[in-house]
Amino acid sequence: MKITLISPYSDITAYGVRNISAFVKKEGFDAQMLFMSDKEFDSKAKSGSIYQYDEDILRQVTELCADSDLIGISLFTCHFDRAVQLTKYIKHSLKVPVMWGGIHPTIKPEESLNYCDIVCLAEGEEAVAELLHKMKNKESYFNTKNLCFKKDGNIIKNPIRNIKEDLDTFPFPDYSTENHKILDNALKKFIPLDKAAYERFFFSDPLSRKPAYMTMTTRGCPHKCSYCMSFRGMYEGQKYLRRRSPKHIIEELITIKKNFDFIEGIMISDDSFFVMPARDMKEFSELYKEKITLPFRCLGSPSTITEEKLSYLVDAGLYEMQMGIETASEQTKKLYNRHTSNDIVLGAAQIINKFNAKLVAIYDVILDNPYETKENIIETLEFLLKVPRPFHLQFFSLIFFPGTELYSRAKKDGIITDEGRDVYRKQFQFIQVRYLNLMFYLFNYGVPNSIIKFLLNKHMVSIFERESMNRVLSGLVSLIKAFKRTLRKK
Numbered sequence: 395m396k397i398t399l400i401s402p403y404s405d406i407t408a409y410g411v412r413n414i415s416a417f418v419k420k421e422g423f424d425a426q427m428l429f430m431s432d433k434e435f436d437s438k439a440k441s442g443s444i445y446q447y448d449e450d451i452l453r454q455v456t457e458l459c460a461d462s463d464l465i466g467i468s469l470f471t472c473h474f475d476r477a478v479q480l481t482k483y484i485k486h487s488l489k490v491p492v493m494w495g496g497i498h499p500t501i502k503p504e505e506s507l508n509y510c511d512i513v514c515l516a517e518g519e520e521a522v523a524e525l526l527h528k529m530k531n532k533e534s535y536f537n538t539k540n541l542c543f544k545k546d547g548n549i550i551k552n553p554i555r556n557i558k559e560d561l562d563t564f565p566f567p568d569y570s571t572e573n574h575k576i577l578d579n580a581l582k583k584f585i586p587l588d589k590a591a592y593e594r595f596f597f598s599d600p601l602s603r604k605p606a607y608m609t610m611t612t613r614g615c616p617h618k619c620s621y622c623m624s625f626r627g628m629y630e631g632q633k634y635l636r637r638r639s640p641k642h643i644i645e646e647l648i649t650i651k652k653n654f655d656f657i658e659g660i661m662i663s664d665d666s667f668f669v670m671p672a673r674d675m676k677e678f679s680e681l682y683k684e685k686i687t688l689p690f691r692c693l694g695s696p697s698t699i700t701e702e703k704l705s706y707l708v709d710a711g712l713y714e715m716q717m718g719i720e721t722a723s724e725q726t727k728k729l730y731n732r733h734t735s736n737d738i739v740l741g742a743a744q745i746i747n748k749f750n751a752k753l754v755a756i757y758d759v760i761l762d763n764p765y766e767t768k769e770n771i772i773e774t775l776e777f778l779l780k781v782p783r784p785f786h787l788q789f790f791s792l793i794f795f796p797g798t799e800l801y802s803r804a805k806k807d808g809i810i811t812d813e814g815r816d817v818y819r820k821q822f823q824f825i826q827v828r829y830l831n832l833m834f835y836l837f838n839y840g841v842p843n844s845i846i847k848f849l850l851n852k853h854m855v856s857i858f859e860r861e862s863m864n865r866v867l868s869g870l871v872s873l874i875k876a877f878k879r880t881l882r883k884k
Contacts, residue, residue, distance in 0.1 A: 395423050395424065395463045395464075395526050395529060395530045396423065396424040396425070396426065396461060396462050396463055396464075397415075397418060397423060397424070397425050397426070397462060397463065397464045397465070397466060397522070397526060398425075398426045398427075398428060398458065398459045398462040398464075398465050398466070399411045399414060399415055399425065399426070399427045399428070399465075399466045399467075399468065400427075400428045400430060400455070400465065400466065400467045400468070400480065401427065401428070401429050401430065401431070401468055402430045402431070402467070402468075402469060402473040402476040402477065402480070403429075403431060403468070403470070403473070404431050404432070404433055405431060405433070405595075405597045405608075406429045406431060406576065406587075406592075406595050406596070406597070407597055407608045407663075408427075408429065408468065409567060409608075409610060410468050410495065410496060410518070411427060411466075411468045412427070412567035412568045412569065413519055413564065413565075413567050413568075414466070414495075414518055414519055414522050415427055415567075415568035416564075416565040416566060416567055416568040417519035417520075417522070417523055417564065417565060418519075418522060418523050418526060419565075419568065420565050421523045421526070421527070423523070423526050424573070425568070425573075426458070426462070426573050426574060426575075427568065427574040427575075427587070428455065428458060428459075428574070428575050428576075428577075428584065429574075429575070429576040429577065429587065429595075430447075430451075430455075430476070430480075430576075430577045431576075431577070431595070432445070432577075432579055434579070443819060444475055444819060445475050445476050446475075446479060447476065447479055447480070448582065450582065451577065451582065451583075452479070452480065452483040453487075454583060454584050455480065455483070455484065455584075456483065456484055456487040456488055458575060458584060459484060459488060459490065460488065462488075462490055463490065463526075463529060464490065464491055464493060464525070464526065464529065465484060465488075465490050465491070465492045465493065466492075466493045466494075466495060466514070466522070467480060467481065467492065467493070467494050467495070467510070468494075468495050468496040469494060469495075469496045469498050469499065470496060470497055470498055471497070471498045471793075471795055471796060471817060471818055472793075472818065472819065472820065472821050473498075474498060474818045475818065475819065477494060477509070477510075478509050481494075481509045481510050482509065491511040491512060492509075492510045492511050492512070493510060493511065493512035493513070493514055493522075493525075494506045494509075494510040494512070494513050494514070495513070495514035495518050495522075497623055497795075497797075498796065499513045499514070499515075500513075500514075500515045500516055500625065500797075501623060501795075501796045501797030502796055502797075503515065503542040503549075503551065504549055507542060507543070507544040507549060511543070511544070512525070512541055512542070512543055513541065513542040513543075514540060514541055515540045515541070515542065515554060515628070516540060516554055516625040516628050516629075517540075517557070517558070517613070517625070518540060519558075519564065520540075520555060520558070521538060521539060521540035521541055521555065524538050524539075525538050525541060536550055536552075537552060538552060539552050539553055539554060539555040540552065540554055540555055554628045554629070556632065557629045557632045557633065557634065557636075558636075559632075559633050559636055560636075561612075561613060561636050561637070561638045561642070562638055562639050562642040566645075566646045566649060567609075567646075569592075569650060569653065569654075571586075571587060571588045571589055571592070571653075574586070574587040575587055576591055576595055589653075589654065592654060593605065593654075593656045596654075596656075596657070597661070599659055599661065599691065599714070600788070601714065601754065601756070601786065602658075602659065604658040604659055605656055605657050605658055605659070606657065606658065606659035606660060606661045606691070607647070607650050607651075607654070607657050607659075607660050607661070608660075608661045608663050609643070609646060609647070609650075609660070609661070609662060609663065610662070610663055610664040611637060611638050611643050611662055611664055611667055611670070612635065612636060612637050612638070612664045612666040612667065612669065613635075613636050613664075614626070614634040614635035614636055614666070615634075615635065615665055615666055616635050616666060616669060616695075617665070617695065617732070618731055619730055619731055619732055620729065620730050620731040620798060620799035620800045620803075621730055621760070621792060621793075621794075621795070621798055621799075621800045622795075622798060623795050623796075623797045623798050635666060635669065637666075637669065637670060637674075639674075640670075640674055640677045640678035640681055641677075641681065643678065644678070644681045644682060644685055644686065647660060647682075647685075647686050648685055648686070651686060651688065657688065658688065658689070659688055659689050659690060659691065659713075660686065660688050660689075660690035660691070661690065661691045661692075662690065662691065662692040662693070663693065664693065665693050665694075665695060665718070666695075666698075667692050667693060667694060668692075668694035668695065668698035668699055668700075668703060669698055670703075672700070672702050672703055672706075675703045675706050675707070676706050678706075678710075679706035679707055679709060679710035680706075680710070682710040682711065683709065683710040683711065686711075687711065688711065689711050689712075689713040690710075690711055690712055690713070690714075691712070691713065691714035691715070691716065692707065692712060692714075692715065692716070693716045693717070693718075694715065694716070694717055694742075695717070695718060695734070696717060696718075696719075696734050696738050696739040696741075696742035696743075697734050697738055697742075699717065699742040699745055699746070700745070701745050701748065704745060704746065704749060705749075708749045708752055708753055712752075712753060713752065713753060713754060714753070714754045714756055715746050715749075715753050715754070715755055715756065716756040716757075716758065716788070717742060717743070717746065717755070717756070717757055717758070718757075718758040719739055719757045719758060719759055719774075719777075719778075719781075720732060720758060720759060720760045721759070721760060721763075721766075721770070721773075721774050722736050722739070722773050722774040722776075722777030722778070723766065723769075723770035723771075723773040723774055724773075725766075725767075725770055726763065726765070726766055726770050726774075729763075729765055729800070730760075730800075731799065736777055739777075740777075740780060740781065743755065743757070743781045743782060743785070744782060747782040747785075750782075750784065754784075754785075754786060755784070755785035755786065756785065756786045756787075756788055757778075757781070757785055757786070757787055757788070758787075758788045758789075758790060759774065759778075759787055759788070759789055759790070759834060760789075760790050760791075760792050761789050761790070761791055761792065761825055761826070761831050761834070762791040762792050762825065762826045762831075763792045764792075764804075764809050768830060768855060768859060771830045772830070772850055772855070775830070775833055775834065775846070775850055776850065778834075778837060779843050779846060779847065783837075784840075785837070786837075786838055787834055787835075787837050787838055789823075789825055789831075789834060789835075790822040790823075791820070791821075791822055791823065791824050791825050791826070793817065793820050793821075793822065794809070794810055794816070794817055795817070796817065801817070827864065827867050827868040827871050828859065828864045828867065829855070829858035829859045829863065829864060829867060830855070830859060832867065832871075833846065833849060833850065836849075
């Protein structure tokens with residue numbers, strides 16, 4: 395039995411796809427992964443842009459899937475158009491069941507089943523393996539937990555199996571170099587995902603631009619932010635936030651470092667890394683310093699960052715520390731269901747700043763919130779003036795993802811009028827050009843606080859926050875981007 399797993403994500407980390415591939419291989423099945431990222435489109439397209447694969451690319455996909463018994467597509471909401479197009483073409487060309495998985499199908503299984511044959515809900519390793527076993531044995535699989543089907547016009551939605559608490563029992567993500575392909579958009583064809591291809595397409599650290607391996611040390615999240623979707627509600631009464639042991643994490647990194655000697659850094663990408671107790675953090679740091687030695691980056695939420703934990707990590711090679719500020723407006727924090735006080739956030743930033751000789755501070759901010767007033771935005775900007783420099787800001791345009799509290803509210807309030815344009819075809823990096831948004835960028839260019847304060851006075855804001863001025867600013871930004879692209883081509 396063979397499964398082909400397709401990832402349309404912007405980078406090839408594709409954690410879920412790689413985990414399922416590794417798990418089903420361990421169960422004795424063949425697995426093929428196809429990566430179909432298009433970073434250029436994802437970074438340059440405008441909100442509302444519809445992505446379409448060339449027919450020749452779709453033909454290549456069906457040829458690569460021809461000997462598969464099951465085809466899986468993992469998707470986020472912004473990949474919905476791609477998944478629909480892929481699925482329609484595959485089903486027209488092949489008589490192979492197509493399964494969707496990931497956050498969007500988990501939230502909208504009924505919608506997904508208008509296109510695919512099977513939906514995998516929540517964590518899928520065990521469910522997919524069970525499905526393959528039943529298909530191999532020619533058993534009925536319509537009662538498989540975590541899976542949804544449409545049969546005779548009716549939706550079959552099976553219950554969710556108990557959560558797997560011991561993450562160390564899972565195999566490492568599949569980074570093998572055999573039987574996997576990646577779409578080379580320059581050549582417009584799939585090429586083998588061998589070591590040379592990995593070196594070309596590997597995730598790059600956003601600041602250093604150096605190739606970095608991305609991993610996760612936890613599953614689940616302790617927070618309940620209204621703009622974020624999690625599977626917490628599906629596992630009520632169970633231990634949703636789970637951690638891998640330090641030794642298990644290090645074993646994975648040793649393997650990756652051995653197989654991909656071009657990697658220059660590690661990125662620990664889960665928001666919950668700092669929930670690790672200080673004792674375990676010390677053990678992890680000592681093992682990392684001894685066996686890995688590469689510079690690394692991690693994330694932490696303000697309420698979990700301590701000087702003790704951070705000191706262990708910096709000693710082990712931590713060089714970039716990312717933390718979510720998101721907003722400093724009390725009104726917006728209430729909307730986001732984020733209850734960490736500004737004092738705690740500032741305290742965490744001050745702890746990070748103590749290590750600024752070795753550590754780059756990176757803070758996340760959410761922009762483009764239609765519920766925010768100018769005063770709310772200015773609150774966040776004025777808070778950032780109190781945060782010790784140096785730091786770098788990362789910006790994320792607010793998206794009302796299906797299944798979140800904010801999505802329901804925005805639908806009710808009439809903010810979402812065209813779901814395709816306003817939700818499905820929007821990505822985090824599609825930042826609106828307006829005066830107050832541009833003020834955030836000034837921090838990244840080292841503009842002194844005194845100048846930013848001047849630009850935030852009510853007279854400046856009243857002049858430049860007009861719709862007519864924002865159109866002018868948008869035109870200027872477009873010219874600057876075009877000029878930069880011209881310089882890069884030279």
